[in-house]
Amino acid sequence: MTMNTTNSTKLFLRRQFLASLGMTLGWSVISTRTRALPQIPLDGNQRPTVQQVIDLILAEIPGAPFKQTVDTIKIGSGQQPVTGIVTTMFATVDVIRQTAAAGANFIIAHEPTFYNHLDETAWLESDAIYNAKKDLLNKHRIAVWRFHDYWHTHRPDGVLMGVLTKLGWQKYYNADNPRIIKLPSAMTLNDIVDHSKKSMGIRQVRIVGNPDQRCLRIGLSPGAAGGRSQIQLLQQEKPDLLIVGEVNEWETAEYVRDANATGNNLSLIVLGHSESEEPGMEWLAPWLQPKVSVSVTHIPSHNPFMEA
Amino acid sequence: MTMNTTNSTKLFLRRQFLASLGMTLGWSVISTRTRALPQIPLDGNQRPTVQQVIDLILAEIPGAPFKQTVDTIKIGSGQQPVTGIVTTMFATVDVIRQTAAAGANFIIAHEPTFYNHLDETAWLESDAIYNAKKDLLNKHRIAVWRFHDYWHTHRPDGVLMGVLTKLGWQKYYNADNPRIIKLPSAMTLNDIVDHSKKSMGIRQVRIVGNPDQRCLRIGLSPGAAGGRSQIQLLQQEKPDLLIVGEVNEWETAEYVRDANATGNNLSLIVLGHSESEEPGMEWLAPWLQPKVSVSVTHIPSHNPFMEA
Numbered sequence: 001m002t003m004n005t006t007n008s009t010k011l012f013l014r015r016q017f018l019a020s021l022g023m024t025l026g027w028s029v030i031s032t033r034t035r036a037l038p039q040i041p042l043d044g045n046q047r048p049t050v051q052q053v054i055d056l057i058l059a060e061i062p063g064a065p066f067k068q069t070v071d072t073i074k075i076g077s078g079q080q081p082v083t084g085i086v087t088t089m090f091a092t093v094d095v096i097r098q099t100a101a102a103g104a105n106f107i108i109a110h111e112p113t114f115y116n117h118l119d120e121t122a123w124l125e126s127d128a129i130y131n132a133k134k135d136l137l138n139k140h141r142i143a144v145w146r147f148h149d150y151w152h153t154h155r156p157d158g159v160l161m162g163v164l165t166k167l168g169w170q171k172y173y174n175a176d177n178p179r180i181i182k183l184p185s186a187m188t189l190n191d192i193v194d195h196s197k198k199s200m201g202i203r204q205v206r207i208v209g210n211p212d213q214r215c216l217r218i219g220l221s222p223g224a225a226g227g228r229s230q231i232q233l234l235q236q237e238k239p240d241l242l243i244v245g246e247v248n249e250w251e252t253a254e255y256v257r258d259a260n261a262t263g264n265n266l267s268l269i270v271l272g273h274s275e276s277e278e279p280g281m282e283w284l285a286p287w288l289q290p291k292v293s294v295s296v297t298h299i300p301s302h303n304p305f306m307e308a
Numbered sequence: 309m310t311m312n313t314t315n316s317t318k319l320f321l322r323r324q325f326l327a328s329l330g331m332t333l334g335w336s337v338i339s340t341r342t343r344a345l346p347q348i349p350l351d352g353n354q355r356p357t358v359q360q361v362i363d364l365i366l367a368e369i370p371g372a373p374f375k376q377t378v379d380t381i382k383i384g385s386g387q388q389p390v391t392g393i394v395t396t397m398f399a400t401v402d403v404i405r406q407t408a409a410a411g412a413n414f415i416i417a418h419e420p421t422f423y424n425h426l427d428e429t430a431w432l433e434s435d436a437i438y439n440a441k442k443d444l445l446n447k448h449r450i451a452v453w454r455f456h457d458y459w460h461t462h463r464p465d466g467v468l469m470g471v472l473t474k475l476g477w478q479k480y481y482n483a484d485n486p487r488i489i490k491l492p493s494a495m496t497l498n499d500i501v502d503h504s505k506k507s508m509g510i511r512q513v514r515i516v517g518n519p520d521q522r523c524l525r526i527g528l529s530p531g532a533a534g535g536r537s538q539i540q541l542l543q544q545e546k547p548d549l550l551i552v553g554e555v556n557e558w559e560t561a562e563y564v565r566d567a568n569a570t571g572n573n574l575s576l577i578v579l580g581h582s583e584s585e586e587p588g589m590e591w592l593a594p595w596l597q598p599k600v601s602v603s604v605t606h607i608p609s610h611n612p613f614m615e616a
Contacts, residue, residue: 090562093569115563116535123536127543129563132570193616206613224557227424228431235435249532249554249581249612254398255423255437257612261401262440270613273557304557304565305514305578307615308501 046293050106050143051078053085056291061150069149074113075134076143082106084294087281089274090301091144093133098299100140107144108288110151110159110281111274119146151280158287159280163222166279167199179219180237186214189241189267196243202275204307208256209267215240222276227251234259234266241267245276275303354601358414358451359386361393364599369458377457382421383442384451390414392602395589397582398609399452401441406607408448415452416596418459418467418589419582427454459588466595467588471530474587475507487527488545494522497549497575504551510583512615516564517575523548530584535559542567542574549575553584583611 048056050073058064074091084104088095091109099107112119114130124130137144151158160178164170172181187195190211197205219239221230224246231252234242247253247270259266278300285298356364358381366372382399392412396403399417407415420427422438432438445452459466468486472478480489495503498519505513527547529538532554539560542550555561555578567574586608593606 090558092562093566111558112562115539115559117558123540127539129567129570129572133566136570190616205616207616208612208614211614211616231423231435232431246557250398250419250425251423253612254400254420258401258441259437262437262444264437269616304516304561306516306519308498308513308515308519308577 047081047083048292048294049078050076050080050082050145053082053106053288053292054078054145057147057288058150061153062155063153064150066149070112070118071146071149072119074109074119074144074146075137076106076141078143080105080141080143082143082292082294085288085292085296087147087284087288087296087298088301089278089281091137092301093136095299095301096133096136096140096142099142102297104295104297105140105142107142108147108281108284109144110146110148110277112146113144147284151284157280158284159222159277160220162278162280162283163200163220163276165283167196177237179221179233180239181218181220183216183218186216186240189213189215189269192218192241192243193269196269196271200271200275200279202271203303205272206270207268208253209241209260210265213240213265213267215267217241218243221245222271222280224273227255231255240265241269243269243271243276245271246273272303272305274301278302355389355391356600356602357386358384358388358390358453361390361414361596361600362386362453365455365596366458369461370463371461372458374457378420378426379454379457380427382417382427382452382454383445384414384449386451388413388449388451390451390600390602393596393600393604395455395592395596395604395606396609397586397589399445400609401444403607403609404441404444404448404450407450410605412603412605413448413450415450416455416589416592417452418454418456418585420454421452455592459592465588466592467530467585468528470586470588470591471508471528471584473591475504485545487529487541488547489526489528491524491526494524494548497521497523497577500526500549500551501577504577504579508579508583508587510579511611513580514578515576516561517549517568518573521548521573521575523575525549526551529553530579530588532581535563539563548573549577551577551579551584553579554581580611580613582609586610 082105084102085106085108086099086104087108089110091107091113114121114124156173157178161170164173169181172183174180189207189209192215193205193207196202217239219233219237219242221233221244227248230242230244230247252268256266256268282298285296289296390413392410393414393416394407394412395416397418399415399421422429422432464481465486469478472481477489480491482488497515497517500523501513501515504510525547527541527545527550529541529552535556538550538552560576564574564576590606593604597604
């Protein structure tokens with residue numbers, strides 16, 4: 001699943017151009033739940049089906065289609081003509097309602113729809129909340145496809161590139177070692193926290209480490225890759241700082257705590273899962289828009305938590 | 309693994325008495341890392357071995373020993389005479405140092421020592437932080453045993469009872485349905501957050517739901533039981549509020565968010581994993597102390613995170 005560097009760089013530059021274009025033209029980013037979406041204009045003659053949109057995306061993914069993947073249609077038909085596409089992290093009930101209000105009927109979500117990684121639903125058959133969500137999707141004839149494994153396999157990783165773009169760090173992307181960002185000059189953990197919160201629109205993060213630690217090399221792993229994967233990144237790359245979306249608290253957090261207690265300078269920022277990857281689904285909209293004849297809109301699903 | 313109610317109640321009352329005694333006599337609870345521990349007095353003639361202490365504990369656990377359990381000796385010898393026992397959530401480097409300074413050589417920890425649930429170490433063989441921790445434990449000849457599955461199997465669940473005691477809710481414990489606490493009168497989510505933080509010594513929690521929701525029936529699941537287990541508790545018991553230690557953010561948090569969005573009153577408090585179960589390891593000290601001839605001291609490992 002690696003590509004040669006030249007192709008990867010070309011692809012990256014093209015993506016960057018499209019992304020910049022997207023930003024300039026102002027692809028809709030809804031920043032509050034209350035703001036109404038504009039109606040997405042329909043184009044009756046050129047409506048692709050759900051499956052056609054998926055196939056068009058997979059044509060850009062090295063090694064696709066995969067034999068095993070969680071990236072399946074979770075509800076709805078692949079044959080349904082698409083009136084509009086919404087990209088998001090989670091197809092929450094709020095996102096579904098906004099999608100319907102916008103006249104769109106295809107949600108591309110990075111994460112599960114039904115509260116477990118494989119979107120298994122047998123155990124939810126008589127669950128009132130599952131059924132309310134399913135009924136809402138069926139009522140509005142909205143299809144949901146998960147775009148997780150494939151988007152991370154794209155080169156550059158679509159989620160990573162979205163996050164780097166938000167952080168203004170896309171120029172530090174290294175196709176030969178995408179997991180590590182080397183800053184031009186060291187920043188303190190505290191300054192990186194402030195910068196991350198401001199540029200990514202995050203109220204609060206959780207950290208382990210010394211806020212005054214100076215960080216030059218940063219391991220960047222949005223989402224929840226799991227403790228072993230996160231710790232192996234630390235072992236192999238020895239960054240000053242690891243930025244992740246989510247940890248199992250008994251794994252990476254304790255490793256970094258012990259690292260500091262044994263005299264190693266190592267910091268951890270936990271951004272929150274949803275907010276750590278949302279920029280990747282925002283970056284998807286301008287990437288996908290030129291390829292399809294219907295509107296592509298990003299609707300952020302936001303952090304489910306409030307601090308209290 | 310169920311007990312009849314009468315026995316369970318008797319056991320519960322006896323535990324409660326010991327716990328109250330423990331609180332009254334002030335079994336050491338170190339609330340800051342800087343406070344020095346008193347030297348644990350040695351009793352040369354009556355030192356039990358590590359394995360004898362374990363066996364003595366297992367004699368109180370229904371169905372023990374288990375064929376499969378993570379509750380194994382993680383480092384050190386079962387034959388080693390014990391000079392003092394420390395109970396904690398995580399055998400962090402700080403906790404190890406405090407244990408050594410106190411002259412104790414046996415740590416009973418609820419959670420893994422080496423950053424993964426099974427405490428597998430092959431992947432850590434050349435890891436500097438793992439080796440520094442292992443060397444520190446060996447230098448001080450400290451044995452570590454995990455007491456997780458067995459403590460949860462004890463009736464009452466030792467962790468649950470520790471948490472209920474901290475919250476002042478032990479009187480609401482129902483041996484027939486330990487997962488649900490019914491308050492004598494409803495409290496708002498906000499008031500329960502304040503009460504939990506104050507009584508458990510937690511700086512901040514994360515919530516999903518309406519802070520003004522009135523809650524009477526509370527599902528209590530300290531630690532990280534996993535999304536399916538947490539959601540099944542919600543399905544089966546239909547509490548107003550679920551209090552947990554940790555969630556996978558794509559599971560329980562999203563379920564509760566969708567519940568609220570579809571008109572269901574359901575709240576979630578995420579306490580933090582370590583702090584949600586620490587009271588159970590604190591409760592262990594006065595439970596274990598009358599059974600052994602060496603001192604048993606609780607040293608909290610505290611929350612690894614800072615909010616930033």
